[in-house]
Amino acid sequence: MKNNQLMIRGDYLLKLNRKSPIPLRRQVEAYITNQIATGEWAIGSQLPSQRVLAERLRVNRSTVTAAFDELTAQGLIAGNRGGGTQVINNTWGLMAKQKPADWGAYVEAGQFKPNLPMIRTINQAEFIPDIIRLGTGELSPDLIPSNDLAKLFLNVSTHGMSLGYSEPKGNLRLREEVSKFLKPKGVAADPESVLIVSGALQALQLISIGLLDRGSTIVLEKPSYLYSVHVFQSSGMRFYGLPMDSEGLMVDCLSQINKERGKTIVYSISTFHNPTGKVMTSARRKSILNVCERMRLPIIEDDVYRDLWIDAPPPPSLKSMDHSGNVLYIGSLSKVLSPGLRIGWIVGERSVINRLADIKMQNDYGSSALSQWAAEECMRSGMYEAHASYVRDQLRIRRDYMLDLLSVYFSDLAKWSSPSGGFYVWLKLIPDIDPNTLFECALANGILLNPGVVYDRAASHYLRLSYAYASINEMDQAIPALRKLIVNLAEEKV
Amino acid sequence: MKNNQLMIRGDYLLKLNRKSPIPLRRQVEAYITNQIATGEWAIGSQLPSQRVLAERLRVNRSTVTAAFDELTAQGLIAGNRGGGTQVINNTWGLMAKQKPADWGAYVEAGQFKPNLPMIRTINQAEFIPDIIRLGTGELSPDLIPSNDLAKLFLNVSTHGMSLGYSEPKGNLRLREEVSKFLKPKGVAADPESVLIVSGALQALQLISIGLLDRGSTIVLEKPSYLYSVHVFQSSGMRFYGLPMDSEGLMVDCLSQINKERGKTIVYSISTFHNPTGKVMTSARRKSILNVCERMRLPIIEDDVYRDLWIDAPPPPSLKSMDHSGNVLYIGSLSKVLSPGLRIGWIVGERSVINRLADIKMQNDYGSSALSQWAAEECMRSGMYEAHASYVRDQLRIRRDYMLDLLSVYFSDLAKWSSPSGGFYVWLKLIPDIDPNTLFECALANGILLNPGVVYDRAASHYLRLSYAYASINEMDQAIPALRKLIVNLAEEKV
Ligand SMILES: Cc1ncc(COP(=O)(O)O)c(C=O)c1O
Numbered sequence: 001m002k003n004n005q006l007m008i009r010g011d012y013l014l015k016l017n018r019k020s021p022i023p024l025r026r027q028v029e030a031y032i033t034n035q036i037a038t039g040e041w042a043i044g045s046q047l048p049s050q051r052v053l054a055e056r057l058r059v060n061r062s063t064v065t066a067a068f069d070e071l072t073a074q075g076l077i078a079g080n081r082g083g084g085t086q087v088i089n090n091t092w093g094l095m096a097k098q099k100p101a102d103w104g105a106y107v108e109a110g111q112f113k114p115n116l117p118m119i120r121t122i123n124q125a126e127f128i129p130d131i132i133r134l135g136t137g138e139l140s141p142d143l144i145p146s147n148d149l150a151k152l153f154l155n156v157s158t159h160g161m162s163l164g165y166s167e168p169k170g171n172l173r174l175r176e177e178v179s180k181f182l183k184p185k186g187v188a189a190d191p192e193s194v195l196i197v198s199g200a201l202q203a204l205q206l207i208s209i210g211l212l213d214r215g216s217t218i219v220l221e222k223p224s225y226l227y228s229v230h231v232f233q234s235s236g237m238r239f240y241g242l243p244m245d246s247e248g249l250m251v252d253c254l255s256q257i258n259k260e261r262g263k264t265i266v267y268s269i270s271t272f273h274n275p276t277g278k279v280m281t282s283a284r285r286k287s288i289l290n291v292c293e294r295m296r297l298p299i300i301e302d303d304v305y306r307d308l309w310i311d312a313p314p315p316p317s318l319k320s321m322d323h324s325g326n327v328l329y330i331g332s333l334s335k336v337l338s339p340g341l342r343i344g345w346i347v348g349e350r351s352v353i354n355r356l357a358d359i360k361m362q363n364d365y366g367s368s369a370l371s372q373w374a375a376e377e378c379m380r381s382g383m384y385e386a387h388a389s390y391v392r393d394q395l396r397i398r399r400d401y402m403l404d405l406l407s408v409y410f411s412d413l414a415k416w417s418s419p420s421g422g423f424y425v426w427l428k429l430i431p432d433i434d435p436n437t438l439f440e441c442a443l444a445n446g447i448l449l450n451p452g453v454v455y456d457r458a459a460s461h462y463l464r465l466s467y468a469y470a471s472i473n474e475m476d477q478a479i480p481a482l483r484k485l486i487v488n489l490a491e492e493k494v
Numbered sequence: 495m496k497n498n499q500l501m502i503r504g505d506y507l508l509k510l511n512r513k514s515p516i517p518l519r520r521q522v523e524a525y526i527t528n529q530i531a532t533g534e535w536a537i538g539s540q541l542p543s544q545r546v547l548a549e550r551l552r553v554n555r556s557t558v559t560a561a562f563d564e565l566t567a568q569g570l571i572a573g574n575r576g577g578g579t580q581v582i583n584n585t586w587g588l589m590a591k592q593k594p595a596d597w598g599a600y601v602e603a604g605q606f607k608p609n610l611p612m613i614r615t616i617n618q619a620e621f622i623p624d625i626i627r628l629g630t631g632e633l634s635p636d637l638i639p640s641n642d643l644a645k646l647f648l649n650v651s652t653h654g655m656s657l658g659y660s661e662p663k664g665n666l667r668l669r670e671e672v673s674k675f676l677k678p679k680g681v682a683a684d685p686e687s688v689l690i691v692s693g694a695l696q697a698l699q700l701i702s703i704g705l706l707d708r709g710s711t712i713v714l715e716k717p718s719y720l721y722s723v724h725v726f727q728s729s730g731m732r733f734y735g736l737p738m739d740s741e742g743l744m745v746d747c748l749s750q751i752n753k754e755r756g757k758t759i760v761y762s763i764s765t766f767h768n769p770t771g772k773v774m775t776s777a778r779r780k781s782i783l784n785v786c787e788r789m790r791l792p793i794i795e796d797d798v799y800r801d802l803w804i805d806a807p808p809p810p811s812l813k814s815m816d817h818s819g820n821v822l823y824i825g826s827l828s829k830v831l832s833p834g835l836r837i838g839w840i841v842g843e844r845s846v847i848n849r850l851a852d853i854k855m856q857n858d859y860g861s862s863a864l865s866q867w868a869a870e871e872c873m874r875s876g877m878y879e880a881h882a883s884y885v886r887d888q889l890r891i892r893r894d895y896m897l898d899l900l901s902v903y904f905s906d907l908a909k910w911s912s913p914s915g916g917f918y919v920w921l922k923l924i925p926d927i928d929p930n931t932l933f934e935c936a937l938a939n940g941i942l943l944n945p946g947v948v949y950d951r952a953a954s955h956y957l958r959l960s961y962a963y964a965s966i967n968e969m970d971q972a973i974p975a976l977r978k979l980i981v982n983l984a985e986e987k988v
């Protein structure tokens with residue numbers, strides 16, 4: 001059943017059913033028709049060559065040729081000059097007997113790079129019913145206070161809520177709350193230096209199009225969450241990954257960077273790093289700030305996990321020690337309260353915030369007023385603080401449970417360290433297993449993984465596990481199952 | 495009072511007070527210091543030359559020189575090689591006695607163009623208390639059903655609401671509602687062909703980065719709303735504006751376009767056009783569809799005003815007559831229900847929607863779950879339809895009132911036609927008045943205008959008036975005041 005469900009979800013997961021009474025040739029035809037009908041292969045786009053397709057589907061080339069011939073006869077595909085084959089129509093276009101616009105050319109154009117296929121698969125697989133999401137960087141639904149959030153709206157009449165277009169920097173009352181929220185954390189931010197955004201990801205997107213030219217360089221930890229999204233690369237920027245040691249981003253490497261004026265910026269997840277779980281030490285924070293100040297190198301500090309400490313509060317943020325305006329600071333409600341609110345903020349030098357606010361207005365006219373209002377109420381009412389404390393307790397239980405399971409099932413198969421907060425265990429597998437194979441096999445077994453390669457192409461031995469999403473029950477199921485899978489795959493190889 | 499408030503809001507609106515006991519030199523100093531302190535002029539940015547500044551402020555050059563000398567002594571600015579003057583520090587930087595990062599270089603970089611100064615001023619001036627907004631393209635706050643929207647959340651427990659990250663295309667139940675909503679309008683859109691976005695503006699932004707390469711051409715009506723936002727130009731695209739006649743976009747001009755494959759797209763506000771209020775006739779729609787089909791030229795149809803007809807329902811959309819998948823269709827809840835929800839949609843060919851959904855995920859991980867939930871409830875419960883009908887009634891009253899005022903106060907000063915729906919009267923002024931001067935004088939008198947130049951650089955004789963935002967009382971005040979202003983300015987010129 002599950003396999004069947006996955007088959008239709010495209011290229012990546014196709015497996016032909018060799019025991020089926022339907023001839024392979026027809027299965028290949030159905031596969032291609034489906035790719036076209038669902039729009040995975042757009043009109044105007046190039047099909048994989050017959051050779052490649054035959055290899056990928058593990059069938060004879062003649063099977064693929066037969067399927068191509070049939071679809072050519074149906075008018076769906078056609079050979080082109082270069083000897084390749086192109087989608088020239090879709091089933092719907094055939095029905096209408098009219099030439100649709102040449103969307104394929106558009107779908108392939110555009111400046112924004114598509115997500116990695118693995119990430120697209122992850123994005124979609126997250127919505128397969130009953131899948132166990134062992135790597136998801138998100139609170140489990142039962143840790144999101146949906147009812148409490150809905151209840152906020154009960155006393156709306158007393159507060160009033162403006163549902164018009166918002167001010168360029170976002171609702172002033174929310175910015176005031178953010179300012180108050182950051183004060184005890186040592187970050188002095190007047191409301192004019194705060195920009196409300198639709199989550200930390202949008203903060204990064206605005207920075208990428210608003211502050212950096214094509215050809216700029218982002219210096220970052222390697223691995224990093226940032227490798228899994230394309231916001232910067234899609235705007236034509238390069239990554240320059242630096243190694244981490246136990247204290248965090250290695251400062252010596254940083255000071256050796258060749259900085260170009262206005263074209264280099266540092267990005268750091270300084271606290272409960274995604275995906276390694278590491279926390280940068282106070283000493284390291286100070287040296288990095290010093291180096292960056294000397295080099296006049298701006299820093300983006302992505303601090304979305306700060307409030308999720310389990311053992312002890314983390315050292316103060318880089319921003320709190322920044323007296324020169326060097327640091328652009330990013331926060332979000334996603335990891336503590338609800339990603340569905342889509343509320344985050346950027347704090348920084350006034351001129352920078354003004355520029356980013358202008359671009360935000362040009363992109364989407366500001367964030368949802370409902371969400372901004374709910375965020376303000378959560379912060380003002382103390383609900384945020386109370387919930388953060390609850391989530392910390394729950395994360396402790398979940399982390400400990402996962403670590404216990406790992407020491408039972410993985411001590412001979414992997415290495416890891418215990419995270420002191422955040423969501424993640426960065427698991428280094430000992431056997432040599434192709435991450436794509438592992439990912440696919442796990443998925444076929446109902447387990448969705450986040451392989452390390454998503455965060456660093458070289459991290460093929462790693463998995464990012466998350467104790468935030470899957471339930472204790474699901475962990476009980478999935479960790480032993482994963483062990484089995486890995487042992488099998490390792491044996492297959494030998 | 496009001497003048498004072500505006501003075502500090504920067505460059506654009508500065509007027510020195512010649513009757514003040516504070517010497518002009520000090521006022522110029524204060525002005526520059528303020529520009530730097532608020533971040534309007536960032537560290538690293540170039541000051542206007544002394545000559546330009548003297549002209550702009552209408553003072554002697556020696557006054558500006560004295561101010562520059564003082565600020566140089568304070569360490570805020572410094573001459574540079576080219577003979578120009580640069581901001582080298584801000585007041586806060588001076589206090590901290592440390593060199594801040596060179597943000598100026600970053601603020602001036604970035605691929606996204608800043609908004610036009612006039613639009614930035616409009617965006618900010620909208621939040622000046624008591625200003626009369628005579629051109630705002632937004633429902634008056636009393637036409638937004640804020641309380642009803644808040645009440646939706648009362649019965650949330652029965653429906654459940656998911657506040658996690660959303661599916662790539664947006665909440666399925668909302669997409670189903672959109673699909674049902676569009677059906678009686680003749681648009682067949684299954685939920686997989688619908689992408690939920692944070693307002694129609696975001697739809698345009700996603701199309702600009704997702705479907706079009708730098709150097710592409712957007713063919714559009716001239717004037718157009720699209721000239722007032724930079725989404726396409728910021729991604730390196732050109733506009734090719736075509737004239738309109740009484741039936742809409744002129745089809746002959748369209749068929750003469752030199753189309754480049756995958757690099758040309760048509761954008762049309764076919765119904766209750768912003769800013770002219772025009773409705774494309776059925777016949778014109780058909781010919782445009784035919785021409786575009788023949789040329790295989792895709793169309794973006796921006797249809798956000800469709801439900802706001804006053805006299806009679808408009809002809810069916812281009813999308814409803816499109817049998818070839820040529821049209822990408824954009825809708826939004828902003829103009830009928832609430833812009834603060836930030837909910838809109840794009841409907842189109844599956845491959846195109848898939849691509850745009852992927853980019854949306856990379857930009858902001860989807861729209862606010864609260865807003866999506868509220869939108870779904872509004873549509874499902876019939877509240878949307880009921881409210882649309884109420885808004886239509888109110889708009890009729892407001893439109894008729896404004897037209898009456900115009901015929902009393904402007905029949906000798908301007909020409910216009912009566913819009914049959916939407917928000918706008920496109921007023922052509924007879925006297926020859928500089929639009930910047932008119933804009934500034936009106937603002938100084940507490941009236942915020944949307945000059946025609948914002949929608950077409952050549953439309954310097956036009957104003958976009960809106961009967962949707964200002965109250966009847968405010969119209970009563972502002973229309974005669976505007977007449978007076980225009981008469982005065984016209985006389986001054988003679
Ligand atoms: C380090 C980091 N930054 C940003 C984000 C995006 O968060 P948001 O939901 O606020 O956009 C994530 C979420 O995975 C993250 O791990």
Ligand SMILES: Cc1ncc(COP(=O)(O)O)c(C=O)c1O
Pocket residue numbers: 364365631692693694695696719763768796798825826827828833837838
């Ligand atoms: C023609 C047109 N398209 C799009 C928009 C943006 O609307 P939304 O609030 O849905 O982003 C507007 C609003 O002014 C508009 O007039």
